Amino acid sequence: MARVALEELTKRYAGGNLAVDRLNLDIADGEFVCLVGPSGCGKTTALRMIAGLEDITSGRVRIGEKVVNLLPPRDRDIALVFQSYALYPHMSVYDNMAFGLQLRKTPKPQIEKAVKEAARILDLERFLDRKPGQLSGGQRQRVALGRAIVREPAAFLMDEPLSNLDAKLRVQTRAEIARLHQRLEATMIYVTHDQVEAMTMADRIAVINEGLLQQVGTPKELYEQPHNRFVAGFIGSPSMNFVETASHRNGKAELQGEGVNVVLDDAQAARLRDRGLEAVVVGFRPEHLKVGEPGGPGLRVSARIDVVEFLGNDELIHAVSGGRDTVAIVEADARLAVGDTVSLWAEPRHVYLFDPQSEVSLGGA
Amino acid sequence: MSVAQAVAQPVAVSRRLAIRFRPSRVVLNVVLILVALFWMVPTISLLVISFRPEGLYGVSGWWTVFTEPSQLTLQNYQSLLGTGLGTGGILDSLITTALITVPATALVTVIASLAAYSLVFGKWRGRTAVFLVIVGLLVVPVQVALIPVAQLYHAFGNLTGFNPYGTLPGVVIFHVAFGLPFGIFLMRNFYTGIPKDLLEAGRIDGAGEWTLFRRVVLPLGVPAAASLAIFQFIWVWNDLLVGLVFLGGNAHHTLTIFLYSQTRTLAASYWVIATGAMISIIVPLAIFFAFQRYFVRGVLAGAVK
Numbered sequence: 001m002a003r004v005a006l007e008e009l010t011k012r013y014a015g016g017n018l019a020v021d022r023l024n025l026d027i028a029d030g031e032f033v034c035l036v037g038p039s040g041c042g043k044t045t046a047l048r049m050i051a052g053l054e055d056i057t058s059g060r061v062r063i064g065e066k067v068v069n070l071l072p073p074r075d076r077d078i079a080l081v082f083q084s085y086a087l088y089p090h091m092s093v094y095d096n097m098a099f100g101l102q103l104r105k106t107p108k109p110q111i112e113k114a115v116k117e118a119a120r121i122l123d124l125e126r127f128l129d130r131k132p133g134q135l136s137g138g139q140r141q142r143v144a145l146g147r148a149i150v151r152e153p154a155a156f157l158m159d160e161p162l163s164n165l166d167a168k169l170r171v172q173t174r175a176e177i178a179r180l181h182q183r184l185e186a187t188m189i190y191v192t193h194d195q196v197e198a199m200t201m202a203d204r205i206a207v208i209n210e211g212l213l214q215q216v217g218t219p220k221e222l223y224e225q226p227h228n229r230f231v232a233g234f235i236g237s238p239s240m241n242f243v244e245t246a247s248h249r250n251g252k253a254e255l256q257g258e259g260v261n262v263v264l265d266d267a268q269a270a271r272l273r274d275r276g277l278e279a280v281v282v283g284f285r286p287e288h289l290k291v292g293e294p295g296g297p298g299l300r301v302s303a304r305i306d307v308v309e310f311l312g313n314d315e316l317i318h319a320v321s322g323g324r325d326t327v328a329i330v331e332a333d334a335r336l337a338v339g340d341t342v343s344l345w346a347e348p349r350h351v352y353l354f355d356p357q358s359e360v361s362l363g364g365a
Numbered sequence: 366m367s368v369a370q371a372v373a374q375p376v377a378v379s380r381r382l383a384i385r386f387r388p389s390r391v392v393l394n395v396v397l398i399l400v401a402l403f404w405m406v407p408t409i410s411l412l413v414i415s416f417r418p419e420g421l422y423g424v425s426g427w428w429t430v431f432t433e434p435s436q437l438t439l440q441n442y443q444s445l446l447g448t449g450l451g452t453g454g455i456l457d458s459l460i461t462t463a464l465i466t467v468p469a470t471a472l473v474t475v476i477a478s479l480a481a482y483s484l485v486f487g488k489w490r491g492r493t494a495v496f497l498v499i500v501g502l503l504v505v506p507v508q509v510a511l512i513p514v515a516q517l518y519h520a521f522g523n524l525t526g527f528n529p530y531g532t533l534p535g536v537v538i539f540h541v542a543f544g545l546p547f548g549i550f551l552m553r554n555f556y557t558g559i560p561k562d563l564l565e566a567g568r569i570d571g572a573g574e575w576t577l578f579r580r581v582v583l584p585l586g587v588p589a590a591a592s593l594a595i596f597q598f599i600w601v602w603n604d605l606l607v608g609l610v611f612l613g614g615n616a617h618h619t620l621t622i623f624l625y626s627q628t629r630t631l632a633a634s635y636w637v638i639a640t641g642a643m644i645s646i647i648v649p650l651a652i653f654f655a656f657q658r659y660f661v662r663g664v665l666a667g668a669v670k
Contacts, residue, residue: 053565074571090584099580100570308460354398 002154008059022212034198037208079148082222086130155187259321283352289328414639458623469540475547502546531613555589591659
C-alpha cells in the first residue's frame with residue numbers, strides 16, 4: 001500500500017493531440033479515488049501512464065516516494081483491472097490468478113494460499129479449474145479482481161471494470177468493490193465515465209474534461225459546491241438544469257431567463273455586484289424543484305409539461321418553456337399530466353450561479 | 366459462450382434431424398459422394414496397383430481386383446522394403462526426406478512465430494513496411510532463386526570451408542527461406558486477433574517479452590502454428606525441384622527423387638512407383654489426420670475474427 005502522486009502529468013500524442021494536460025493529484029495511502037469524465041477526456045490515458053502502459057510526455061508519477069516514470073509496468077508494484085478483463089483464455093481461473101505470483105518466483109505454497117484466499121473472498125472457489133470461456137461475465141470480472149488482489153500491490157488501478165456488466169450485476173459488483181476496498185485498505189484509482197459509480201464508491205472524485213482537471217473533492221463537495229458549470233452538469237443524475245439570465249431589473253436583485261425568474265438573496269446579490277456581472281448562468285438541480293411558488297427569495301420556473309416519466313415513488317418531468325427544457329423530480333402524487341402548465345420553485349441555497357464567460361461558479365450556494 | 370452453446374445445441378440437433386429428411390439434402394449428398402469418389406479414383410487405382418503382382422500390370426486392368434480379390438499380394442511391399450537401409454533404397458529415401466522435412470518445418474514454425482510476435486506486438490518503427498516486403502516475397506517463385514542460392518552456397522563454401530551445396534543442411538536452409546514469408550504472413554494475421562489487453566495484463570503481471578511470447582501468445586497461437594506446420598511439412602515432403610537441384614551428387618535421395626528416378630528408364634517400373642507413392646503418402650496423411658482439428662480452425666481463424 002502506498003500513496004500515489006501525479007505531478008504536472010502530461011500526455012501529448014505524436015499528432016499533437018493533448019490527452020492529459022498538467023494533471024496534479026495526490027492520492028493518499030488507502031484512499032479510493034475516482035477519475036471521472038466523458039469519454040475521450042483523458043482519464044484512461046492518465047491511468048495507463050500510472051500503470052506504465054503509456055509513455056509520459058512530461059511531469060512525474062510517484063508511487064510511494066519513488067518516481068516511477070521510467071520503470072516498466074512490472075516494477076511499479078501496481079495491479080490493473082481491465083475493462084475487457086483481459087483474462088488469459090488458455091489458463092484456468094487458478095492459473096490466471098497465480099500467473100503474476102509465479103512470474104515473481106513466489107514459493108508454491110504461498111501462491112496457493114493467496115489464490116485460495118482471493119477465491120474465497122470473491123466466491124470463486126468452485127471455478128478454480130475452469131477456463132475463463134466457461135464463466136459468466138460477472139464471474140470473469142471477479143477473476144480479474146482476484147488476479148489483482150493476490151498480488152497485494154501498492155495500488156489498484158481499475159479501468160471501467162463494470163461497464164461490460166448488465167445493470168443489476170453492476171450494482172452488485174459495485175458494492176463488492178467497495179467492500180473489497182474497506183477490507184484491503186488499499187489505494188485504489190478507479191476510472192469511469194459513470195458519475196453514479198464515482199459518487200457511490202469514491203472517497204474523492206477527480207473530474208476531468210478535455211485533459212484538464214476540473215475539480216477534486218469528496219462526492220458531497222462536488223455535488224454541493226461544484227467549481228464550475230461542467231462539474232455541476234456532470235455530477236448528479238439527472239443533470240442540473242441551466243438557464244442564461246439577464247440581471248438587475250430596476251436595481252432589484254432579480255434575474256430573468258427563459259421561463260425562469262430568480263429573486264436573489266442578499267449574499268448572492270452581493271456576489272453578483274462584486275463581480276459587476278450583468279448576466280449569469282443559473283443552475284438548479286431537478287431534485288431540488290418543488291411544485292408551487294416561493295414565499296421569499298428563490299427560483300421560479302413556469303413551464304408546460306412535455307413528458308412525464310413514472311419512477312415509482314417519484315416522477316421525472318420534462319417541461320418546456322420557450323425553447324428550453326426543464327427537468328424536475330416531483331412526488332408521484334402531485335398528479336401532473338402532459339400539457340399542464342406547472343409552477344416549480346427552488347430555495348436560494350439550491351440556486352447556483354456561474355460566470356457566463358469562464359463558466360466558473362460564483363461560489364456560495 | 367458456454368451459455369450460448371448450451372442454448373444453441375438442442376436447436377441445432379432438432380434442425381439437423383429435420384434437414385436429414387429433406388430430398389434436396391439427399392441429392393446434394395449423393396452428388397458430393399460421387400464427386401469425392403471420382404476425385405479419388407487415381408489414388409485408389411494407385412493403391413490397388415501397389416497390391417497387385419508386378420506381372421499383371423500390362424495384362425489386366427486394376428479394377429479387375431473387384432471381381433478377383435485373390436490378386437492381392439504384399440509382394441511389392443516386401444521386395445521394395447526388402448532392400449533395407451541400403452543407400453538409394455526407399456527406406457533410405459524415407460529417412461533422408463524426414464531429415465530434411467522435420468527441421469525445415471520446425472524452424473519455419475518457430476522463426477515465423479517469433480517474427481510475427483515482433484511484427485504485431487513490437488514497438489519499433491517500420492513494422493508495416495517490413496511486413497509488406499514479406500508479403501511481396503510471397504510471389505517470388507522458387508526457380509528464380511535456384512542459381513543465385515547455389516552460387517551463394519559455393520561462395521560460402523570458399524569462405525568458410527563448408528559448402529552447403531549438396532548437403533542436407535543446404536536443402537533445409539533453402540526450404541526455410543522459402544517457407545518463411547508465408548509462415549510470417551499466416552502467424553502475423555493470427556496474432557493480430559489477440560487482444561492487446563492480454564499482453565498489457567501480462568506486462569503488469571510481471572512478464573517480459575520472452576515470457577509473454579512463451580506463456581501467452583504462443584499457447585493462443587497453437588491453431589495457427591499447427592496449420593502452418595502442416596502446410597510446410599507437406600510442401601517440403603512433396604518437394605522434388607529443390608531436392609533435385611541442391612542435393613546435387615549426394616548419394617542419399619529424397620522420396621520424390623527416388624520415385625522420379627523410376628520413370629526415367631525406358632521401361633518404367635510402375636509397381637515401384639505405385640508402391641513407393643503409397644509409402645510416401647502415409648506420413649503426410651498421418652500428420653494431416655492427427656492435426657486436422659487445428660488445421661481447419663487455423664485456416665479459418667484470423668479470417669473471421
